[in-house]
Amino acid sequence: xxxxxSKEGKDLSTTKTKWIVLPLVxxxxxxxxxxxxxxxxxxNHLPLYIVNKIFSISGIFLIAAxxxxxxxxxxxxxxxxxQHQLIKFVGLAGFSLxxxxxxISLMIITPGYFPKFFHEGMMNFKGExxxxxxxxxxxxxxxxxxxxxxxxxxxxxxxxxxxRQQIGYLGLVTAFLHVLVMGFSGWLDMASWPGYxxxxxxxxxxxxxxxxxxxxxxxx
Numbered sequence: 001x002x003x004x005x006s007k008e009g010k011d012l013s014t015t016k017t018k019w020i021v022l023p024l025v026x027x028x029x030x031x032x033x034x035x036x037x038x039x040x041x042x043x044n045h046l047p048l049y050i051v052n053k054i055f056s057i058s059g060i061f062l063i064a065a066x067x068x069x070x071x072x073x074x075x076x077x078x079x080x081x082x083q084h085q086l087i088k089f090v091g092l093a094g095f096s097l098x099x100x101x102x103x104i105s106l107m108i109i110t111p112g113y114f115p116k117f118f119h120e121g122m123m124n125f126k127g128e129x130x131x132x133x134x135x136x137x138x139x140x141x142x143x144x145x146x147x148x149x150x151x152x153x154x155x156x157x158x159x160x161x162x163x164r165q166q167i168g169y170l171g172l173v174t175a176f177l178h179v180l181v182m183g184f185s186g187w188l189d190m191a192s193w194p195g196y197x198x199x200x201x202x203x204x205x206x207x208x209x210x211x212x213x214x215x216x217x218x219x220x
Contacts, residue, residue, distance in 0.1 A: 012082045016089050019065070023058045031057075031200065038195030048108050056101040057200050060175055060207055062094030063141060067168060067211035071218070088148045091168075095138075095145040102138050105131075116185075126181060133178035140171030169215060176208040 031053050035041040041050065066087050109131070111118040117127025147164045183201030186192060193199065 012085060015086060019062070019086070019090050020093050023061050024054065027054050027057045027061070027200075030197070034194050034197040034200075038197065048104055049113060052101055052104040052108065053200050055097045055104065057204050057207075059094045059097030059099075059101055060204050062090050063098065063168070063175075064094075064172065064207050064211050066091030066094060067172070068214060071211075071214050092145055092148060095141050098138055098141060102134060105134070130178055130181040133174050133181060137171045137174040137178055140167050140174060143167040144171075169212065172208045172212055176205050176212070179204045179208070 031050050032046075035050055035053070036043060036046070069083065069087050069090065109117070109123075109127075111121065114127065117123055117130070123131075143164045144167060179201040183199050183205075186199055187202045190196060
């Protein structure tokens, strides 16, 4: 019995590692190819500008995945306890990456990095709205993140616990709007895509949209 539990724990740990490493590796390769290879962004901007994009897309991918695991048959796991642990882990990892994305963005949000968000040295409406939606999205994600703490379900009760988990869907909506405002103007101009690779904002919007659609389909 101990051997079985040890094996299950090891398998869960391996699964958790894969869920974190694979998206980070994929989006790192994607960002480097799109921005450094094809767009010509200097490698000097890899530590913050490029990494910020990697954190942003990986964060929203993991948060969206935490609301998708268990709803899709292919992702369902017979071990409900293990699946619940995986969902919490993936969601918290996504929240952590998204938080780092917000902090880095605050450091580099300048006319030099994001000229389309500024006019005469001041942030324009598009820039301010996009930043507001991004911060509000993280605020919404903080509720389900806090409620994943071991004692929270007992402290607030199951009903309130479940309601606070649902606030994450509002976070996904505002995350979708955040990237929509930020990058929609370039989504339809395929000729401007470096290497004809879709913008990360567009990919992020599609990723955030998936669990929202699944939620609506489940209700209908």
